[in-house]
Amino acid sequence: MKVSAPSNIAFIKYWGKQPPLNDQTRNLATNSSLSMTLTRARSIVEIRDSSESRDVIEVFGAPAKPKDQEKIVKHVERICAYLEITNRSPLLVKSDNTFPAGTGLASSASSFAALTFALIGHFKGRSFLESSIKTQLPFLSALARRGSGSAARSVCGPYMLWDGPSARAIPCHWKLYDTVLMLSKVHKAVPSSEGHLLAMENPEFSDRIKRLPARTAAVLEALDQRSISRLGPLIEEEALEMHQMSRTAPNPVDYLLPSTKTVLHAVQNLKSRNFFFTLDAGPNIHFISETPIKSSIEDLLRNLNIKSEIWEDEAGIGPELL
Numbered sequence: 403m404k405v406s407a408p409s410n411i412a413f414i415k416y417w418g419k420q421p422p423l424n425d426q427t428r429n430l431a432t433n434s435s436l437s438m439t440l441t442r443a444r445s446i447v448e449i450r451d452s453s454e455s456r457d458v459i460e461v462f463g464a465p466a467k468p469k470d471q472e473k474i475v476k477h478v479e480r481i482c483a484y485l486e487i488t489n490r491s492p493l494l495v496k497s498d499n500t501f502p503a504g505t506g507l508a509s510s511a512s513s514f515a516a517l518t519f520a521l522i523g524h525f526k527g528r529s530f531l532e533s534s535i536k537t538q539l540p541f542l543s544a545l546a547r548r549g550s551g552s553a554a555r556s557v558c559g560p561y562m563l564w565d566g567p568s569a570r571a572i573p574c575h576w577k578l579y580d581t582v583l584m585l586s587k588v589h590k591a592v593p594s595s596e597g598h599l600l601a602m603e604n605p606e607f608s609d610r611i612k613r614l615p616a617r618t619a620a621v622l623e624a625l626d627q628r629s630i631s632r633l634g635p636l637i638e639e640e641a642l643e644m645h646q647m648s649r650t651a652p653n654p655v656d657y658l659l660p661s662t663k664t665v666l667h668a669v670q671n672l673k674s675r676n677f678f679f680t681l682d683a684g685p686n687i688h689f690i691s692e693t694p695i696k697s698s699i700e701d702l703l704r705n706l707n708i709k710s711e712i713w714e715d716e717a718g719i720g721p722e723l724l
């Protein structure tokens with residue numbers, strides 16, 4: 403079984419986890435989050451029976467690192483428990499991305515969404531998976547969430563609200579673009595799973611949580627009205643606040659590079675613009691716009707003498723069975 407699932411970019415961030423009581427309640431967020439599902443940035447997961455007497459896990463064409471192996475096998479066990487499969491044969495799991503990992507394109511979101519779907523398809527067959535997608539999407543989202551929180555929002559699209567155990571699609575068919583400035587492809591020093599917990603130690607964190615329902619409602623309204631001039635300032639304020647929580651925590655983490663700050667500063671000083679930024683837990687900048695804006699970003703970089711690859715993406719509909 404082979405499935406591809408997209409990454410997503412959060413407009414309202416999942417940044418903070420409720421204390422994990424057990425595996426069922428794993429990765430429950432401290433707040434609702436809202437994201438746009440992407441189209442091109444995807445993970446492709448293929449699952450077959452292994453020819454060896456053990457699970458073989460390959461990530462990006464090489465044997466998985468022990469930590470990744472452990473997380474993937476744990477997720478296999480989770481899905482087996484959900485499907486009440488007690489005696490399974492060893493698996494060959496191959497996971498690949500269309501984009502470089504660790505670049506702020508949220509590879510754990512797409513990979514755990516794809517893994518969840520591929521495992522269900524492998525064990526129960528394609529038509530069971532297809533009918534689960536139609537009728538059980540909240541369960542699939544909650545299962546993916548236990549692999550990685552943001553994966554809860556990669557099971558459908560184009561806009562997802564994750565509220566409680568699972569995420570659901572928001573009825574909005576607005577085509578927005580995400581132009582990503584890939585300022586670094588180096589893996590982040592502090593993984594998000596740790597970053598969540600460090601940010602929660604910030605004394606300002608509880609005030610952020612109080613502010614979020616109003617901001618989330620305003621983002622939903624902006625999506626409903628398809629108003630980029632209302633949406634833009636909200637997502638920028640949200641991204642900066644999330645990074646502020648980490649940068650000013652008792653154990654501070656600054657995910658941004660000097661070049662990220664230079665570009666953000668230049669963007670904020672532009673007299674007028676038709677694109678707005680957001681950031682994940684990394685140095686790369688996502689520009690959200692209603693039209694493709696690669697050439698405007700290239701002009702900006704030329705003026706700043708900064709070299710960067712640019713990834714062009716756009717709102718998408720979710721996983722695909724291959």
Ligand code: DP6
Nearest residue numbers: 412415416550551552594595682683
């Ligand atoms: C900054 O989903 O990567 O991208 O649940 O520990 O796997 P785990 O964390 P993860 O956190 C993503 C955080 C974020 C914001 C977001 O996508 O909402």
